[in-house]
Amino acid sequence: MVILLIIVPGRNSQELAHKVSKLTNYKLLRTEFKRFPDGELYIRIHDNDTIKNEDVVFIQTQNNQNDSIVEGILISDILREEGARSITLVAPYLAYARQDKKFNPGEPISIRGLARIYSQLFDRIITINPHEIHIESFFKVPFIYGSAVDKLASYVKDKLDNPIVLSPDKGAINLAKVASEVIGCEYDYLEKVRISPSEIKVAPKNLDVKDKGVLIVDDIISTGGTVATAIKMLKEQGANRVIASCVHPILIGDALNRLYVGGADEVIGTDTFPSPVSKISVDDVIVELLKRI
Ligand code: R5P
Numbered sequence: 001m002v003i004l005l006i007i008v009p010g011r012n013s014q015e016l017a018h019k020v021s022k023l024t025n026y027k028l029l030r031t032e033f034k035r036f037p038d039g040e041l042y043i044r045i046h047d048n049d050t051i052k053n054e055d056v057v058f059i060q061t062q063n064n065q066n067d068s069i070v071e072g073i074l075i076s077d078i079l080r081e082e083g084a085r086s087i088t089l090v091a092p093y094l095a096y097a098r099q100d101k102k103f104n105p106g107e108p109i110s111i112r113g114l115a116r117i118y119s120q121l122f123d124r125i126i127t128i129n130p131h132e133i134h135i136e137s138f139f140k141v142p143f144i145y146g147s148a149v150d151k152l153a154s155y156v157k158d159k160l161d162n163p164i165v166l167s168p169d170k171g172a173i174n175l176a177k178v179a180s181e182v183i184g185c186e187y188d189y190l191e192k193v194r195i196s197p198s199e200i201k202v203a204p205k206n207l208d209v210k211d212k213g214v215l216i217v218d219d220i221i222s223t224g225g226t227v228a229t230a231i232k233m234l235k236e237q238g239a240n241r242v243i244a245s246c247v248h249p250i251l252i253g254d255a256l257n258r259l260y261v262g263g264a265d266e267v268i269g270t271d272t273f274p275s276p277v278s279k280i281s282v283d284d285v286i287v288e289l290l291k292r293i
Pocket residue numbers: 168172218219220221222223224225226227
């Protein structure tokens with residue numbers, strides 16, 4: 001059975017919501033966003049009489065973390081009030097997911113706290129490349145996730161000679177593996193080795209990058225510190241070209257400049273986190289995930 005959904009765009013995902021509606025023919029509602037003079041948010045969904053008994057998808061990436069979360073609470077309130085049959089939150093970038101455990105006593109497990117709230121507000125959650133998949137257990141409703149790493153790899157496939165894929169650390173090696181399968185090349189992870197008390201070296205654990213075109217793949221580039229250091233060292237080790245890629249290009253402050261000065265030939269990311277390098281859309285990944293509901 002084909003279920004027709006209604007899409008409500010979040011303030012940060014108007015373009016992405018439009019793309020998803022174009023790919024699917026799902027109805028895109030008009031949503032109005034304003035801010036009161038004291039900073040509080042105002043939201044109104046127009047055509048509210050079309051919501052009753054419908055399955056509604058709220059597409060809102062959470063790049064401006066706190067506002068996005070409040071917006072989700074308000075949208076859920078409107079949709080429940082109007083009698084939606086189900087509400088799906090599509091948060092391509094899920095905020096607070098990096099505090100997925102207690103690193104120090106007295107800290108919250110932030111995403112667990114939010115998962116408790118989302119589990120009451122929404123009937124299911126969809127996201128892309130969550131930082132750690134174990135966060136699924138915090139949700140009391142279905143938590144569905146997909147990956148955009150194969151799309152990053154497809155984008156660079158013909159841009160590298162003698163390619164190799166590297167993850168910036170061992171934890172992200174699976175992302176490198178997925179990308180390498182798309183490109184058809186070897187993969188490895190970068191290891192930080194202390195050479196002397198004041199000197200560290202970052203190099204692939206097992207492979208050599210001399211005369212290789214390198215794709216670095218990570219879920220997030222935030223300050224760019226990790227990847228900029230890696231690029232500089234890979235170039236010193238003879239890499240002929242380095243493309244830095246990530247799913248969620250947070251790119252705080254001067255991160256992009258830092259990457260280019262470090263020697264990046266190109267930086268790419270997706271529109272889960274709108275940025276100057278969001279060259280790849282996750283629209284079709286979301287469409288595939290919506291087919292599972
Ligand atoms: C860490 O586990 C993440 O996968 C990224 O490697 C990290 O968030 C990147 O941070 P930054 O760009 O600030 O070095």
